[in-house]
Amino acid sequence: MIARRVRRGALALAGAAVCAAVATGCGIRTTSVPVDAGAAPSRVPCSLSGKEVVTQTRPGVPVRIHLVCGSQLEVVERTTPVGEEQADKSARGRLGLAQVLIDELRAEPSDTEQEAGFTSSVKASLTVSPGRKGDPAGTLRLSRQPEDLPPAALSQIVCTLAESTVVTVRGTVVLGGPGDYAPHGYACTPALKESPESAAPMVSVSQSAAP
16 A cells, blocks of 8 residues: 555656646746847838839939938938939029928838838928028028927938038028028938937028028
8 A cells, every 4th residue: 555655656746747847738837038039120121122212203313312211211212303413502493402302201102112111201281482581591491380390300301401412501401481480500410310209400500691
Protein backbone atom coordinates (compact mmCIF):
# COMPACT_ATOMS: atom_id res chain seq x y z
CA MET A 1 0.00 0.00 0.00
CA ILE A 2 2.76 2.44 1.00
CA ALA A 3 4.78 1.53 -2.10
CA ARG A 4 1.74 2.19 -4.30
CA ARG A 5 1.25 5.66 -2.75
CA VAL A 6 4.91 6.46 -3.25
CA ARG A 7 4.63 5.42 -6.90
CA ARG A 8 1.54 7.59 -7.41
CA GLY A 9 3.27 10.56 -5.80
CA ALA A 10 6.25 10.15 -8.09
CA LEU A 11 3.99 9.99 -11.15
CA ALA A 12 2.18 13.15 -10.02
CA LEU A 13 5.45 15.02 -9.63
CA ALA A 14 6.60 13.85 -13.05
CA GLY A 15 3.32 15.04 -14.59
CA ALA A 16 3.67 18.44 -12.95
CA ALA A 17 7.16 18.78 -14.36
CA VAL A 18 5.93 17.99 -17.85
CA CYS A 19 3.11 20.56 -17.51
CA ALA A 20 5.60 23.21 -16.42
CA ALA A 21 7.66 22.52 -19.54
CA VAL A 22 4.68 22.76 -21.86
CA ALA A 23 2.49 25.18 -19.93
CA THR A 24 0.21 26.01 -22.80
CA GLY A 25 -0.67 22.37 -23.29
CA CYS A 26 -1.80 22.09 -19.67
CA GLY A 27 -3.92 25.25 -19.78
CA ILE A 28 -1.47 27.24 -17.64
CA ARG A 29 -0.83 30.89 -18.51
CA THR A 30 2.75 31.84 -19.12
CA THR A 31 4.16 35.04 -17.69
CA SER A 32 4.57 37.83 -20.28
CA VAL A 33 8.14 39.10 -20.38
CA PRO A 34 8.84 42.29 -22.39
CA VAL A 35 11.28 41.70 -25.22
CA ASP A 36 12.90 44.56 -27.09
CA ALA A 37 12.56 43.53 -30.71
CA GLY A 38 13.20 47.02 -32.06
CA ALA A 39 10.80 49.43 -33.70
CA ALA A 40 7.93 48.00 -35.67
CA PRO A 41 8.47 48.26 -39.41
CA SER A 42 6.67 51.22 -40.96
CA ARG A 43 3.98 50.52 -43.52
CA VAL A 44 4.17 54.07 -44.86
CA PRO A 45 7.00 54.44 -47.40
CA CYS A 46 6.71 58.26 -47.76
CA SER A 47 8.48 58.07 -51.09
CA LEU A 48 7.59 58.01 -54.76
CA SER A 49 9.52 56.60 -57.66
CA GLY A 50 10.64 58.93 -60.43
CA LYS A 51 8.12 57.49 -62.86
CA GLU A 52 5.27 58.01 -60.41
CA VAL A 53 6.31 61.63 -59.88
CA VAL A 54 6.39 62.43 -63.59
CA THR A 55 2.94 61.00 -64.23
CA GLN A 56 1.36 62.43 -61.07
CA THR A 57 -0.13 65.55 -62.68
CA ARG A 58 -0.46 67.28 -66.03
CA PRO A 59 2.60 67.82 -68.25
CA GLY A 60 4.67 70.88 -67.42
CA VAL A 61 7.73 71.93 -65.47
CA PRO A 62 8.66 70.32 -62.15
CA VAL A 63 8.08 72.09 -58.84
CA ARG A 64 8.72 70.88 -55.32
CA ILE A 65 6.06 71.05 -52.63
CA HIS A 66 5.94 69.82 -49.04
CA LEU A 67 3.26 67.33 -48.00
CA VAL A 68 2.68 65.66 -44.64
CA CYS A 69 3.73 62.04 -44.29
CA GLY A 70 4.48 60.13 -41.10
CA SER A 71 3.91 63.31 -39.03
CA GLN A 72 6.71 65.06 -40.92
CA LEU A 73 7.07 67.21 -44.03
CA GLU A 74 8.39 65.43 -47.09
CA VAL A 75 9.14 66.81 -50.54
CA VAL A 76 6.98 65.72 -53.46
CA GLU A 77 7.63 66.77 -57.03
CA ARG A 78 4.70 67.94 -59.15
CA THR A 79 4.50 69.35 -62.65
CA THR A 80 2.84 72.72 -63.29
CA PRO A 81 2.54 75.19 -66.18
CA VAL A 82 4.78 77.67 -64.33
CA GLY A 83 7.96 76.82 -62.48
CA GLU A 84 11.03 78.51 -61.03
CA GLU A 85 12.67 79.15 -64.40
CA GLN A 86 9.50 80.49 -66.02
CA ALA A 87 8.73 83.02 -63.27
CA ASP A 88 10.71 86.24 -63.07
CA LYS A 89 11.33 88.17 -59.87
CA SER A 90 8.84 90.88 -60.71
CA ALA A 91 5.84 91.27 -58.42
CA ARG A 92 3.63 89.60 -61.00
CA GLY A 93 6.01 86.69 -61.48
CA ARG A 94 6.39 86.15 -57.75
CA LEU A 95 2.63 86.25 -57.16
CA GLY A 96 1.93 83.86 -60.02
CA LEU A 97 4.44 81.27 -58.82
CA ALA A 98 3.35 81.57 -55.19
CA GLN A 99 -0.28 81.02 -56.20
CA VAL A 100 0.64 77.98 -58.28
CA LEU A 101 2.54 76.43 -55.37
CA ILE A 102 -0.27 77.04 -52.88
CA ASP A 103 -2.82 75.64 -55.32
CA GLU A 104 -0.72 72.49 -55.56
CA LEU A 105 -0.77 72.18 -51.77
CA ARG A 106 -4.58 72.42 -51.83
CA ALA A 107 -4.94 69.83 -54.60
CA GLU A 108 -6.05 66.38 -53.48
CA PRO A 109 -3.04 64.04 -53.35
CA SER A 110 -3.04 61.53 -56.19
CA ASP A 111 -3.85 57.87 -55.60
CA THR A 112 -0.14 57.09 -55.74
CA GLU A 113 0.66 59.78 -53.18
CA GLN A 114 -2.14 58.63 -50.88
CA GLU A 115 -0.93 55.03 -51.07
CA ALA A 116 2.53 56.26 -50.08
CA GLY A 117 1.02 58.01 -47.04
CA PHE A 118 1.02 61.64 -48.21
CA THR A 119 -1.66 64.11 -47.08
CA SER A 120 -2.05 67.89 -47.05
CA SER A 121 -3.30 70.11 -44.24
CA VAL A 122 -3.86 73.02 -46.64
CA LYS A 123 -7.63 72.80 -47.14
CA ALA A 124 -8.92 76.37 -47.21
CA SER A 125 -9.08 78.33 -50.44
CA LEU A 126 -6.19 80.78 -50.43
CA THR A 127 -5.37 83.58 -52.82
CA VAL A 128 -2.13 85.55 -52.88
CA SER A 129 -1.96 89.34 -53.15
CA PRO A 130 1.04 91.70 -53.27
CA GLY A 131 2.30 93.51 -50.22
CA ARG A 132 0.94 96.91 -49.29
CA LYS A 133 2.70 100.21 -48.92
CA GLY A 134 5.04 99.99 -45.96
CA ASP A 135 5.24 96.18 -46.00
CA PRO A 136 8.68 94.57 -46.13
CA ALA A 137 10.08 93.78 -49.56
CA GLY A 138 8.76 90.56 -51.02
CA THR A 139 5.67 90.41 -48.81
CA LEU A 140 2.89 88.09 -49.94
CA ARG A 141 -0.56 88.77 -48.49
CA LEU A 142 -2.76 85.69 -48.12
CA SER A 143 -6.56 85.80 -48.11
CA ARG A 144 -6.41 84.35 -44.59
CA GLN A 145 -4.26 85.48 -41.70
CA PRO A 146 -1.26 83.10 -41.58
CA GLU A 147 -1.54 82.68 -37.80
CA ASP A 148 -5.16 81.54 -38.21
CA LEU A 149 -4.20 78.62 -40.43
CA PRO A 150 -3.64 75.15 -38.91
CA PRO A 151 0.02 74.94 -37.85
CA ALA A 152 0.78 72.09 -40.27
CA ALA A 153 -0.82 74.02 -43.14
CA LEU A 154 1.31 77.10 -42.43
CA SER A 155 4.39 74.88 -42.16
CA GLN A 156 3.63 73.36 -45.56
CA ILE A 157 3.17 76.79 -47.12
CA VAL A 158 6.34 78.22 -45.58
CA CYS A 159 8.54 75.27 -46.56
CA THR A 160 7.06 75.03 -50.06
CA LEU A 161 7.54 78.74 -50.77
CA ALA A 162 11.02 78.58 -49.23
CA GLU A 163 12.03 76.17 -52.02
CA SER A 164 11.76 79.07 -54.48
CA THR A 165 14.44 81.72 -54.83
CA VAL A 166 11.88 83.80 -56.75
CA VAL A 167 9.39 83.89 -53.88
CA THR A 168 11.73 84.18 -50.90
CA VAL A 169 13.65 87.22 -49.75
CA ARG A 170 17.16 86.11 -48.81
CA GLY A 171 15.76 82.74 -47.80
CA THR A 172 12.87 84.19 -45.78
CA VAL A 173 9.18 83.80 -46.62
CA VAL A 174 7.36 87.05 -45.77
CA LEU A 175 3.62 86.53 -45.26
CA GLY A 176 0.75 88.74 -44.20
CA GLY A 177 -3.00 88.41 -44.18
CA PRO A 178 -6.02 90.42 -45.33
CA GLY A 179 -6.12 92.47 -42.14
CA ASP A 180 -4.06 95.41 -40.98
CA TYR A 181 -1.60 93.26 -39.06
CA ALA A 182 2.07 93.59 -39.98
CA PRO A 183 3.55 90.76 -42.07
CA HIS A 184 6.03 88.36 -40.53
CA GLY A 185 9.07 86.60 -41.88
CA TYR A 186 9.08 82.80 -41.60
CA ALA A 187 11.88 80.26 -41.97
CA CYS A 188 11.68 76.62 -42.97
CA THR A 189 14.02 74.82 -40.56
CA PRO A 190 14.86 71.11 -40.18
CA ALA A 191 13.02 71.17 -36.85
CA LEU A 192 9.87 72.49 -38.56
CA LYS A 193 10.04 69.75 -41.18
CA GLU A 194 10.31 67.15 -38.43
CA SER A 195 7.45 68.67 -36.42
CA PRO A 196 5.09 70.60 -38.73
CA GLU A 197 2.45 70.87 -35.99
CA SER A 198 4.74 73.24 -34.10
CA ALA A 199 4.72 76.99 -34.72
CA ALA A 200 6.68 78.11 -37.78
CA PRO A 201 9.72 80.06 -36.58
CA MET A 202 9.58 83.80 -37.26
CA VAL A 203 12.56 85.86 -38.33
CA SER A 204 12.95 89.62 -38.33
CA VAL A 205 12.45 91.48 -41.60
CA SER A 206 12.86 95.08 -42.63
CA GLN A 207 9.62 97.05 -42.47
CA SER A 208 10.67 99.73 -44.95
CA ALA A 209 10.96 98.24 -48.40
CA ALA A 210 7.57 97.93 -50.09
CA PRO A 211 6.84 100.74 -52.53
